Amino acid sequence: MTVPRYIALIPAAGVGERMGTSMPKQYALLAGKPMLQHVMETFAHSTLLSHTYVVVSPNDAYISDLPVLAGTTILKCGGATRQASVTNGLLAISQDTEEDDWILVHDAARPGLTHDLLEKLIAFVKDDAVGGLLALPVVDTIKRSDGHGRAEMTVERSALWSAQTPQMFRHAQLLQALQQVQQATDEASAIEAMGHRPKLVEGSARNFKVTLPQDLLLAELYLKDFQGMS
Ligand code: CTP
Ligand code: MG
Numbered sequence: 001m002t003v004p005r006y007i008a009l010i011p012a013a014g015v016g017e018r019m020g021t022s023m024p025k026q027y028a029l030l031a032g033k034p035m036l037q038h039v040m041e042t043f044a045h046s047t048l049l050s051h052t053y054v055v056v057s058p059n060d061a062y063i064s065d066l067p068v069l070a071g072t073t074i075l076k077c078g079g080a081t082r083q084a085s086v087t088n089g090l091l092a093i094s095q096d097t098e099e100d101d102w103i104l105v106h107d108a109a110r111p112g113l114t115h116d117l118l119e120k121l122i123a124f125v126k127d128d129a130v131g132g133l134l135a136l137p138v139v140d141t142i143k144r145s146d147g148h149g150r151a152e153m154t155v156e157r158s159a160l161w162s163a164q165t166p167q168m169f170r171h172a173q174l175l176q177a178l179q180q181v182q183q184a185t186d187e188a189s190a191i192e193a194m195g196h197r198p199k200l201v202e203g204s205a206r207n208f209k210v211t212l213p214q215d216l217l218l219a220e221l222y223l224k225d226f227q228g229m230s
Contacts, residue, residue: 004100004170005050006122007093008043011085012036012108013057013078018211026108027062028216031223035210037066038111038223044069046115048122049104051096055089083184090175099172102126105187106166112206112222113166121166124201131169132199133188134207135161163188164203 016025026036036054043052051071056063057078077088086105097103104121106113117134125132138160146152167187169177177190184190188198206222208215 002098002100004098004102006048006102006104006168007097007171008049008052008104008106008166009086009089009093010036010039010043010052010054010106010108011078011082011089012039012063013055013060013085014082014109016109019213021213023062024060025210028210030111030216030220034062034066035111035219036063036108039106039108039113040066040069040072042113042115042118043106044072046118048119053089053093054108055085055092082186083178083190086187087175087178090171090178094171094175097171099170101171102131102168103171103174104166104168105174107209109210110165110207111210111219112204112208114204114206117204117207118166121168121201125168125199128199130196130198131167131173131191132201133167133186134164134203135200136164136203136205137161161200164207164209167198169198 012026014024019025027034040054043049053073053075055075055078058076063074075089075092077092078085079088121134138157142155142157143151144153144155163186169187169191174187177194178184181190181193191198210219
């Protein structure tokens with residue numbers, strides 16, 4: 001029996017529609033480097049990861065400008081949805097992957113991931129039967145809208161978490177779940193739909209998903225703060 005490895009898969013084939021720029025947001029410059037480069041370097045510099053795969057769109061015009069990193073492979077097999085991009089990536093690496101290898105799927109749009117968070121996720125999930133994800137307990141009071149701009153009710157918050165990435169599942173189980181479940185917005189939702197309960201591991205605010213134009217400034221502040229501390 002071989003020991004399961006940890007392999008990163010970074011979906012980076014989105015167009016960043018909500019960012020509203022012509023260049024996909026994963027290539028936006030943050031603290032002097034493209035967002036995707038920050039993410040790729042975090043994984044490439046981790047001693048825990050065996051390999052990193054980055055899934056980009058087949059017609060990506062920017063990836064070739066990024067530095068080539070050791071232990072990192074670019075796969076030009078992105079699909080129309082995040083689910084399709086991750087599924088295509090998992091299929092593309094099947095030959096080089098064991099069924100039980102752990103796959104850590106991480107959004108290219110979360111440049112705030114740190115080695116500490118990565119190590120924490122792996123430490124909490126590596127002996128788990130299912131897998132797990134970084135997530136944050138919800139702190140705000142949550143309202144359910146009536147659909148007409150009015151609060152209909154206040155939702156009990158204590159059981160609510162907002163999902164982050166990486167999301168860590170075994171290759172065969174994740175591929176099967178993503179191929180069977182329709183419209184899974186993250187890996188965990190596909191695994192949940194198969195009847196499993198992924199482990200929630202507390203992440204960090206700095207690992208937020210860069211989505212809107214105003215998010216770029218905050219992402220840059222976190223990255224500069226981190227560089228300043230290291
Ligand atoms: N992603 C992907 N393939 C897609 C869509 C998204 O690989 N067809 C990736 C994005 O590149 C990003 C991650 O999935 O790293 C999270 O998606 P999101 O933040 O929604 O990025 P976009 O889909 O690019 O942004 P938007 O939804 O605003 O268009
Ligand atoms: Mg999207």
